[in-house]
Amino acid sequence: MHPTSLPTAAIDRAADLIRQADGLIVAAGAGIGVDSGLPDFRGNEGFWRAYPALGQARIDFTSAASPAMFRRDPALAWGFYGHRLALYRDTVPHAGFALLQAWGEAMPHGVHVFTSNVDGQFQKAGFDPDRVHECHGSIHHLQCLAPCSDAVWSADEFSPHVDAAACRLLNAPPRCPHCGRMARPNILMFGDGEWIEHRSARQAARLERWLQQVQRPLVIELGAGTAIPSVRHFGGTILRRGGRLVRINPREAEVPTARDAGIAAGALDGLLAIAARLRHYT
Numbered sequence: 001m002h003p004t005s006l007p008t009a010a011i012d013r014a015a016d017l018i019r020q021a022d023g024l025i026v027a028a029g030a031g032i033g034v035d036s037g038l039p040d041f042r043g044n045e046g047f048w049r050a051y052p053a054l055g056q057a058r059i060d061f062t063s064a065a066s067p068a069m070f071r072r073d074p075a076l077a078w079g080f081y082g083h084r085l086a087l088y089r090d091t092v093p094h095a096g097f098a099l100l101q102a103w104g105e106a107m108p109h110g111v112h113v114f115t116s117n118v119d120g121q122f123q124k125a126g127f128d129p130d131r132v133h134e135c136h137g138s139i140h141h142l143q144c145l146a147p148c149s150d151a152v153w154s155a156d157e158f159s160p161h162v163d164a165a166a167c168r169l170l171n172a173p174p175r176c177p178h179c180g181r182m183a184r185p186n187i188l189m190f191g192d193g194e195w196i197e198h199r200s201a202r203q204a205a206r207l208e209r210w211l212q213q214v215q216r217p218l219v220i221e222l223g224a225g226t227a228i229p230s231v232r233h234f235g236g237t238i239l240r241r242g243g244r245l246v247r248i249n250p251r252e253a254e255v256p257t258a259r260d261a262g263i264a265a266g267a268l269d270g271l272l273a274i275a276a277r278l279r280h281y282t
């Protein structure tokens with residue numbers, strides 16, 4: 001879709017909201033990554049297209065992404081997460097990330113990110129790591145599978161070798177430096193009572209402290225459908241504090257009030273259309 005085919009009124013309103021805000025909250029779900037070439041795990045069909053071996057075994061996303069799978073079939077669980085870790089390390093964030101960063105940094109209080117994505121793409125795009133809250137954790141950090149302690153450490157030392165066709169890890173999985181047992185990603189999985197959440201909790205506290213200084217917060221929400229409600233829920237709390245919302249979503253772009261802007265588009269198309277409108281002001 002060409003940006004100029006998007007509804008002008010919503011684009012104009014989004015540009016106005018960006019010029020009026022004193023702090024930007026980027027609230028992002030999985031849909032923001034599609035324009036960077038990342039797979040969409042929406043439904044079994046999309047998941048199994050990305051991981052055909054799991055489709056043949058009829059293993060759905062909620063089973064593959066679980067501590068139980070790390071215990072039952074470690075090579076498969078680490079095949080899945082190792083493949084994703086390598087993919088996210090190799091991915092170049094699309095141009096929309098730089099637009100969001102530029103708009104936010106032009107505001108008096110700057111920009112903060114809230115995301116359910118575990119892929120580290122905001123940090124990779126150059127966002128300040130101290131201004132990113134990853135509410136479901138990060139694939140770039142590890143913890144003990146047991147867990148024997150609440151330690152969380154960087155995954156940088158681990159280079160996964162994955163047979164992508166079979167979705168199996170070929171080299172040794174990462175180990176806990178404290179007890180020597182297997183490590184797992186520091187991500188909130190399905191059926192997960194063992195996620196070590198202090199890293200994410202510290203990020204949440206930093207975001208809350210920052211929000212207390214912001215008088216006119218603007219949420220730009222991208223790629224966050226109603227199926228995974230955490231990102232939408234967070235945006236809702238900002239609106240109740242007097243903030244405004246720009247929602248960019250190809251399927252579910254409705255917004256709560258006429259003062260907000262709903263843009264039915266993919267993340268990059270929507271952001272490019274707003275950028276084109278903002279250039280008229282400068």
Ligand SMILES: [Zn+2]
Pocket residue numbers: 144145146147148149176177178179180181
């Ligand atoms: Zn351990």
